[in-house]
Amino acid sequence: MRIRERLAAEPVRYADLLTALDRPETRLVWNGAEGAVLWEARSGAYMAVCLAPGGEEETAAHVPPAGTLVTCHDAVTCRLLRRRLGLTQLQVCVQAVWTAKEPPQVPPFGGTLKRLGEEWTQTVYDRYSQHYGNLEEIRQSIRQGMLGAFVEGELAGFIGVHLEGSLGMLEVLPPFRRRGVGRMLLAGGIALALEQGRTPFSQIMADNRPSLALHRGLGMDLSTERMYWLF
Template sequence: MREILRRGSGTLLFSNPQGVLLHDTGSGAYFMSARSEDVLDKMLPGIPERPELLVGHEKWYLDRLKGQFGFERADFCVQSAWMEETPPDLPDFDGELRFLGPEWAETVYHAYSHAFGGVAYIRGAIERGMLGLFADGALAGFVGFHDEGAIGMLEVLPPYRRRGYGEVLLRAAVRLAMKQKKYPFGQIFDGNTASLALQRKMGMTVSEERLFWLTRE
C-alpha cells in the first residue's frame, strides 16, 4: 500500500492508527487493513457496492467482505521485497534482455501459465515495461509489473527451463524497479512453490503474514 501512495496512483479513503483503506486507480483495487470491528465498520462505506478487486491484510474479516460485496473467490499470497540499498547483480547468462513491444502481447498472453485479464492486460504490462529474455534468437521468458506495481508475470518457457533464466529475470526486474525509483516487491500465491524458492534463493525478504485478493474472475 505504501508503494501505491508513494507513486501517486492511490487515493487514501480512510486512515487512523487502527486501519487504512485506499483505492488504486491503476488496478481499480481497494486495499485495506483493519485491526478491529469498529474500524472495519467505519471504512466499509468507502467501498462501492460491487468492487472488482479487494485486497485485505487480515483474514478475520474475509467472510464479511465476501458476503457484503458478493465475492466468491479468494486467493492468498505472501509478499516479498528486495530490502538492500543496492540492486542485485545480474549474472552472466546465455542470451539477452530487452523490452518487449506491443507486438508481443498475444505471444506473452498465451505463454503465461497464470494468464488473466486478457491480452489487454498484457498490453498494459508491456506499456509499463516488460522485459523479455531471448536465447538462440527466440523468446525464452519474460517478466513485468502489475497495475499496483508488484513484480510479476514471470515465466520461463518450457524449452528454456533449468538454465537459471528465472533468476536472471527476477534480478533484472528488481534492478529496473530500483532504477525507476520504485519499491521492488512481489506477491507469491499459495501453491507457487517454485516462485517462493526462487525469491528466497535470490535473497528477497518474504513476509510471514498472508494477505488475500478477492476477485470476480
C-alpha cells in the first residue's frame, strides 16, 4: 500500500504528513513496511512515522544523522531519535484539523481581516510573543499567507502559516484580548487555507489549554495522539 493511502486512514493524526506529500518539493527518503521518512523542503524538517508495532528502531534509523529538525508521531520513535541525533529540545503537540468543506462562521469582532504584505515582517517579528525563527522565516510565512486583524485601523492580532504548512503564530495583542479577535483570526486562517486548496490544521502545544479550547470550540477535530518536534 502506498504511503499516502496508509496515512489517509488517520487524516487528523497525520494531517502534517499528508500536507507535506501534497508539496512537489517534499522528498520521500524511505518507505517501508514499518513506516516512512519524508524530507519537507520548506522547513527543512525530516518527518518520521512508524506505522507498524515494533518498527520504531527501523523508522528512526532512516532519519539521516545530519537531521537537526525532526518530527515523529509516537513516544518510542521520539526517544530513539533524541538519543541517536543528540537533539535536546522537545515540543509535544496535539494536531487540530478542520475537516468540513466550508469555513466556520463566527460573530463579527468589530474590526476587519486583511492579508499582510512583507512590509509587516518587522512588526510581526517584534510583536509575536513566542520565539519563532528569524526575520526571513517570518517573511516566508507572510508570503504563504498571513492575516492581520485591525480595529479602528490598529493592528489587533495576526495568524500565519508555518513553513511546513500548519496554521500558527496566532497572536492577539494585549489591548484587544477577550474580544473575539483570536476566534475570528483562526476562522480566517481556516478560510484562507481552504481558498488556497490546503487542509487547515494546527499543531498546539499539549499543555496550552486556552489554545486547545479555542480550536475545539471552533469545531476543529483534535487528535487523541501526540506528535513531537525535535531540534
